[in-house]
Amino acid sequence: MQCYVVGGAVRDELLGLPVQDRDHVVVGATPQEMLDAGFRAVGKDFPVFLHPKTHEEYALARTERKTAPGYHGFSFHAAPDVTLEQDLIRRDLTINAMALGDDGVIVDPYGGRRDLEARLFRHVSEAFAEDPVRILRIARFAARLPEFRVAEDTNALMRQMVEQGEVDALVPERVWQELARGLMARRPSRMLAVLRDCGALARILPELDALWGVPQPSAHHPEIDTGAHMMLVIDYAAEQGHSLEVRFAALMHDLGKGITPPEQWPSHHGHEGEGVALIGEVCKRLKVPNECRDLAIMTAREHGNISRALQLRANTVVSLIERCDGLRKPERFAQMLLAAECDARGRGDETHPMRFEAYPQREYLLHALDAARGVNAGAIAGRLADRRDKIPEAVHQARVEAVKVALQQEEQPEPAAPR
Structure with a gap:
């Protein structure tokens, strides 16, 4: 032995x-x-x-x-x-x-x-082609060891496996397991690059693959390509050591841009709502944990509003907090703000000034959340015990007033729709 x-x-x-x-x-x-x-x-x-x-x-x-x-x-x-x-x-x-x-x-x-x-990923033998999970593993290894590249003959074999439908036999649980591990590695973008290069991303996550080649406004996105932007966003999330939930939200935040019609390029008006539906489909298909799904949907829906938070009226800020259930789940609300910050910093390239600009929106909204949570809803309900139908609006208005004071806001017009 x-x-x-x-x-x-x-x-x-x-x-x-x-x-x-x-x-x-x-x-x-x-x-x-x-x-x-x-x-x-x-x-x-x-x-x-x-x-x-x-x-x-x-x-x-x-x-x-x-x-x-x-x-x-x-x-x-x-x-x-x-x-x-x-x-x-x-x-x-x-x-x-x-x-x-x-x-x-x-x-x-x-x-x-x-x-x-x-620094090469090379298959041992032709038996590599018998197990499609190995494509996912190489992609995940690339995220962990980003200085490595896939050998040309190995990449050719992976493309052949995709063409022969082997990747289609992968079970959702295993796809999610490898995707999650890759997202938690040093440079998640390398995982996506490897999957895309061999054609596997289009089979596993076609909604994500659709982002490449889709332009965005150059004034706000020097990288222009939506796929390139998403790669910068998830790498920034990894650099900051964020949780899996935040990294997955960063990955999914712009999914709706992949299906906006070309006549709406590069503005992509309404992509937030389109993204919500797509994320739901992805999470159902891959059996993504609820915590990741819920944060990703919230981030996709609200990241435009968060980006213009400093211009929102107190009433709109409170509605945002209530819509996201931030009063009951403040930790998740804070996670959404982290994902939105990653979106703001994933611009241009790793040295672009936008990456290092101040991002006051996060602290601003956290301050508003604290003020809204400080309102004693029970006391208001007690005063209106005989007029229960008035309680929800009274509580909402009390929160608005508290947020106005906390943010020292004066009445102002709402800004234009998010970019």
């Missing part, structure tokens, strides 16, 4: 990155021998065991064979005569097909160290 650390732990150690989890491959053992050694069996599809002390995963060396479309369509063979090299060749990328023995020697039969130095 020989044990090896394999996969991401070896890769990250060679890159000088923190090692999160260690997976192990065991060569020359049977399931019974693992149980006799105190390991606990946990694998359903193939023999995987937990170490009795460290609780790290140990899998018996195995081979696999494609038996049906999609990433579930595999049969596995694990036996003591399966070699380490046979186990490693079934892996996705050369940089993930290295093993570290107990003696400290790295086993690298497929050139993983070479590709690490060249």
Whole structure:
């Protein structure tokens, strides 16, 4: 029996990155021998065991064979005569097909160290094409390791997989899982660029893919292209260390611009409402968590209003807060403002002055929210106990007055529609 650390732990150690989890491959053992050694069996599809002390995963060396479309369509063979090299060749990328023995020697039969130095994502074998999840994984790796690029032959293989419909067999839960992990990585835009380059984005998220080639007003968007803008927005959200909910809202905020008719370019009037419907469809299809869905819908609907918040009358500000349920869920309202700030800063490029301009709208609306929440609605309801139909408007007006005082507002006309 020989044990090896394999996969991401070896890769990250060679890159000088923190090692999160260690997976192990065991060569020359049977399931019974693992149980006799105190390991606990946990694998359903193939023999995987937990170490009795460290609780790290140990899998018996195995081979696999494609038996049906999609990433579930595999049969596995694990036996003591399966070699380490046979186990490693079934892996996705050369940089993930290295093993570290107990003696400290790295086993690298497929050139993983070479590709690490060249900053390349390269498939190990043609078996890569049998599992469409690997396209998602490469895209997610690109977000985590943005200095890497996809090898030309690997990208060609990915395009072939898309053309053959393999990506269409992906289940929604797995698509969302990989998308969410990529959004939480260093540079989420790299994930989208990889998916788009091989054609997978158009199959997985056609609503998002539609943003490229759609122009925006150059006065407010020096980058002009809506897809390019969205990439800057999500990268800024990542740089700020924002939550998944905020990053997903940043990703989805301009979705409506992908379906506005060309005669409305580049102004895109009404794209906020169009985006709400599209986001609902995306979230239903990919089974996106409710917290991400709700924040994304709110941000798409309101980001134009937030951008002109300093010109809104107190009544409109309170209506915005109430419409977003900010009084009951102030934390979510604050998250929406963070996503809107990312939208404001994702302009031009990473060095453009717009990226560093002041963004007073967020503190302004948070101040208004605090004032509105300070109104004692219960006391007002008590005074109007015999006129219950008047309570909602009375509470609303009290909030408006409180916001006027807090923001030191005078009556002013509403500004033009958001850009």
